[in-house]
Amino acid sequence: MTAAASLPIRHPPLSRALAAAARAVAEVLAGRTPEAALAAAADEVRPAARDLAFNALRDFGRGDFLLARLLSRPLKDQKARALLLTALSRLERRPEEAHTLVDQAVEAAARPFKGLTNAVLRNFQRRRAELVAAADADEVASFRHPRWWLDLLRVAYPDHWQEIAAAGNGHPPMTLRLNARCRLASADFLARLAETGAAGRALDETAILLDCPMPVERIPGFREGCVSVQDWGAQQAVRLLAAQDGMRVLDACAAPGGKAAHLLERHDLELTALEADERRARRIDENLVRLGLAAQVITGDARRPANWWDGRPFARILADVPCSASGVARRHPDIKWLRRAADVAAFAQTQAAILDALWPLLVPGGKMLYCTCSVFPAENGEQVRAFVARHPDARRLPTGGELPELQLLPTALHDGFYYALLEKCP
C-alpha cells in the first residue's frame, strides 16, 4: 500500500459547510438562484453545503415557525438567521448528531452571533418535544409549503393534497434518457452502469431510473452524447406529440433544449427551437452540440411571431410554457417561498397569450402539445378549457387512455407534469 493510499480521507469540518450553506440560504431568500448562490462555495465544501442548503430551503416553513418561538425578537441579520434555519433543519433531520452540530454551528457563526446561535440551538434541544408537537400541529410548518400553495392543492386534490405536498418536500429521482440514435439497448447500458458501481432500472425503452443520483461525468456514454438526464415525466412529451420524419416542428419555449433534443433523437425533423432568453438559448446550442443534433435555434418571444416567424406553418408545435413549476418544487425548493399566489394568475395570462399567438402558426390538421411542470389547474386544465372555448377550430385529443389530458403528480418515478394535445380542425 502506498503512503498516499493509507492516509485517512479528510473531510472539511462541518462548520465550513454550514457557513457556506447559510450564506447561500440567505442569498436565495433574497432572490438569487441556489446554483448562483452556491457557486461561491469552495469546491471541497460545495456538495455538503448544497445538501444542507437545499434541506434548509425545503424546511423553511418549519424553520421559520420554530425560530419565531425561539427568538425573543426577529433577527435582522439575514446570514445569522439563515445559519439558524440551516442548523435547525439538520438538527431535526439528524437528531443523533445534535452535539456536534451545535458546536459546529457556533463555530460557523460570525463572532457577534456565536452566543445567540448557541443559546437558540440548545434551547431547541431542551424544548424539542414541545416545539416539534407545535410544528406538527401547524399546517405550514408540518407540510413545509406556504399557506396559499396548500390551499390551491387542497381545492384541486381534496383526497391527496397531503401526499402531493409530501412529495414536494422529498428528494427527486434521477432519470436518464438513452439517445435512440446511439442504438444502446437499456440492458447493455445497465450492464455498463453496473461496472461503475451504480444501478438503475429501465422504465421504458429509453428511460433509466437510477437507484441513486450520480454526477453526470460518471455516467457511461454521457460525454459521447448517448445519454442525457431528463425526468420521466418530461420524456412523455415526445410520445404525445407523435411527430413523424420530415415534419416541420416548432418547440416554442425550448431552453435548455431537453425536449427538443429528445425529439431530434427520435425523428428526422426540421426543428425550430425558440427561446425568449438569449442566455438560455445558448444552452440549447450547447446541448445539441453534445448530442450531435441540429436545429434552428432562434431567440424570440412566442407571443410575437411577427418578429421571428418566416410564415411557413408547422405540422407540430410543442408549447412547454413558463409556469409556476409547482410540479418540480422538490428540485427547486426555493420557489415554494419566493413565489406569491398572484404569480400563478400572471403565469396563466402569459400561457394564454403564448397559446393564442402560436395557434395560427399550426397547419390545418396539425397538433399542438401544451405542457407545464405545474400541478395547479389554473395553468393546466382550466387554461386548456378556456383556450378551446376561444378557438372553435381546436379539438382536444386523448393523451393516453380516453382522457383528454394527462396530469402527472410528483412520485418516486417522475415529477409533476401536465399535458394536453390539441388538433387544428382542417
Ligand SMILES: C[S@@+](CC[C@H](N)C(=O)[O-])C[C@H]1O[C@@H](n2cnc3c(N)ncnc32)[C@H](O)[C@@H]1O
Ligand atoms: C419550461 S421551460 C422549457 C423547458 C424545455 N422545453 C426543455 O424541455 O428543456 C420554459 C422556457 O420558456 C422560456 N420562455 C418564457 N417566456 C417565453 C416566451 N414568451 N417565448 C419563448 N420562450 C419563453 C423560458 O425562458 C424557459 O426557458
